[in-house]
Amino acid sequence: MLLRISRPAVKLVERYLPDPYIFVLLLTIIAALAAMGFEQQSPLAVMRYWGDGFWGLLSFSMQMLMVLVSGFMLASSPPVKRLLDALAGLAHSAGGAIVLVTLVSLAxxxxxxxxxxxxxxLFAKALARRIRVDYRLLIASAYSGFVVWHGGLAGSIPLTIATPGHFSEAQIGIIPTSQTIFSAYNLIIVIALFVIMPLVNRWMLPSDGESIFVRAEQLAEPEEAEAPTHTRPADRLENSTLLSWFVGVPGLLYLVHDFGFAGGGLNLNSVNFLFLMLAIVLHRTPRSLLTSLNEAIKGGAGIVIQFPFYAGIMGIMMQSGLAQSLSEWFVTIANADTLPFWSFISAGVVNLFVPSGGGQWAVQAPVMLPAAQALGADVSRVAMGVAWGDAWTNLLQPFWALPVLAIAGLNAKDIMGFCLVQLVVTGVVIGLGLTLL
Incomplete structure (x- = not known):
């Protein structure tokens, strides 16, 4: 029944959902018109606000790009791939495969x-080579784990406000991850999703007659390349394990010293550094790392082109007074206790148009932070409300599913019916967690 209900929504999204770049252009126009209409700003003034702010998030854009690239390179390293094949051997049934891929993806x-x-x-493909299971649900289950990312170690919003020099530091200071990622309410939400999501995905498993299967040979990994022949000195350097280890191992030792002895904290820079050094070590050779980098960078095109527009939108909202007016509206419908929930809902809606956690925070921070301060709300919890809202509706917005779908060889319409069910369930869990805990 749930699948039948979801079909019209899938067709609607498939027909009318444009590219995310179109979203940011539309949002720019909406912000400009709102500034002129509600704040009585002249077109020239709005254009100046937009242009002045356009390059305000360049360092932040590079941090977001490194999150994607370093994570991809680490995941595609040979030791991690071998680990996934070994884990796939733990599943002995279709239901077990669905539960296992959900847990691995969540973690x-x-x-x-x-x-x-x-x-x-990658783990879903490893399972599909071993287990006869509905491939669409398997990939949807693999993607469903993405819902916890903003409450985890690489959550761009909690790490941003924990990083010295972030764009809101003058307003809220530095908020440590002990008040966001590692707070009790956030950990409870994460644990609840770890329990509920595997069960929900398992309960959606279609019968064999309704399932779509793939043959194992269709998912076979390419044969590993033969050992390279060194015809020039540069080849030896590009395929040198020692060269990688001489850089990667000291990098990891630096992080051990920084966390253990120098009082370093968890932020975007430290997370990116950790995963980059691990990727360098596990790929073993510079050539292997660079091959992975060439694949990883393809998924970062949206970040490169869209983030300057987000910075321009932020410039319009802050300098025109629109952000202040919006925050005053939030004050009228929320109180200190309910503002985190309304932050969650508003972020979920905005995420349909701004499918990027970092870009969304750039747009919403000027709105939510003044509202939180005016109401006396917990700023860290409001920020996490925005973070969870961004992660939540990624189940409906297929932008971040594109890397998964590309690896799996599917289209968004193949998994969207399952994702809609996941959207409803996770929305209830997160909303209750932000409100009641």
């Missing part, structure tokens, strides 16, 4: 969102 996405996207898809 990987909590560690790093780029890592989780790739790990989930």
């Amino acid at each position: 990987a996405s909590w560690i790093n969102w780029g890592f989780g996207l790739v790990i989930g898809a």
Whole structure:
């Protein structure tokens, strides 16, 4: 019944959902018109606000790009791939495969969102080579784990506000991850999703007559390349294990010292550094790492082109007074206790148009932070409300599913029916967690 209900929504999204770049252009126009209409700003003034802010998030854009690239390179390293094949041997039935891929995806996405996207898809393919299971649900289950990423170690919003020099530091200061990622309410939400999501996905498993299967040979990994022949000195350097280890191992030792002895904290820079050094070590040779990098960078095109527009939108909202007006509206419908929930709902809606956690925070921070301060709400919890809202409706917005679908060889319409069910269930769990805990 749930699948039948979801079919019209799938067709609607498939027909009318444009490219995310179109979303950011539309959002830019909407912000400009709102500034002129509600704040009585002149077109020239709005254009100046937009242009002045356009390059305001360049360093932040690079941090977001490194999250994706470092996570992809780590997930595609040979040791991680071998580990996935070994884990796939633990599943002995279709239901077991669905539960296992959901748990692995949840765990990987909590560690790093780029890592989780790739790990989930690769592990699903490893399972499909061994188990006869509905391939669409298997991939949807792999993608469903992505819902926890913003409450995990690579959550861009909690890590951003924990990083010195972030764009809201003058307003809210530095908020440590002990108040966001590792807070009791956030960990309870994460644990609840770890319990509920595998069960929900298992209960959606179609009968054999309704399932779509793939043959194992269709999912075979390419043969590993033969040992390279060194015809020039540069070849030896590109395929040198020692060269990689001389850089990667000291990098990991630096992080051990920084966390253990120098009082370093968890932030975007430290997470990116950790996964980059691990990828360098596990790929063993520079050539292997660069091959993976060439694949990883393809998924970062949206970040490169869209983030400057998000910065321009932020410039319009902050300098025109529109952000202040919106925050005052939130004050009228929320109180200190309910603002985190309304942050969650509003972020879920905005995420349909701004499918990027970092870009969304750039747009919503100027709105939610003044509202939180005016109401005396917990700023860290409001920020996590925005973070969870962004992660939540990624189950409906297929932008971040594109890497998974590319690896799996499917289209968004193949998994969207299952994702809609997951959207409803996770929305209830997260909403209750932000409100009641």
